Amino acid sequence: MTRIAPLLLIAAVLGGCGLRPLYGGGESSSVAQLLRSVAVQPIGGGQTGWLVRTALVDRLGQAEGSARYRLEVELDDDLTGFGIRGDSAVTRERRTLRARYRLVDAATGSVLLDATAGSDAGVDVVGSEYATVAAEQTAVERLSQIVADQIVARLGLYAARGGTTP
Known part of the structure; x- marks a missing residue:
């Protein structure tokens, strides 16, 4: 009994804290419905834009028919480059990816949500140029995933709050 009492107390405290799952309600929830009805527009920026758009489409899916949102x-x-040696050679780089995104009502053209997301990663510059380029590529792939996750989470929060911005 002494082992169960703390568990019951924790369950009671957590149950009353007001937290609820963002995706609670499954496919019929307002969050899932909003995310399913978003069409991701083409993103400029070459390969990085393609990576971010692909990550967003993977998370949101392709809006079927006419999408309600863009x-x-x-x-x-x-x-x-930073971490400069005495011979002016760069030893470390920082890759920064920032995204400004807007959720637009496709019917009216009004902007419902205007926000930013971003992240950065450090890259070691080594003697092998191939290794440095590979590290930079890996960094941008990882950053694209992180930025897409931030955007989708913010869209989900927007939907969970009934379509209002905080």
């Missing part, structure tokens, strides 16, 4: 994304991809 997701417009603008990227800022920056690679900055």
Whole structure:
């Protein structure tokens, strides 16, 4: 009995804290319905734009028929060298990926949500140029996934709050 009492107390406290699952309700929830009805617009920025768009489509799915919403994304991809040695050679780089995104009502053209997402990653610059390029590529692939996750989470929060921005 002494082992069960703390578990019951924790369950009671967590049950009253007001937390609820974002995707609670499954396919019929307002979050799932909104995410399913978003069409991701083409994103400029070459390979990075393609990576972010692909990650978003993987998470949201392709809106079937005429989508109710459009997701417009603008990227800022920056690679900055720092960690300079005495001979002016860069030893470390920072890859920064920022996205400004807008959720637009397709019928009216009004912007429902205007926000940003972003992340950065460090890249070691080594003696092998191939290894450095591979590390930069891996960094941008990882950052694309992180930014897409942030965008989808924010869209889900928007839907969970009944379509209002905080």
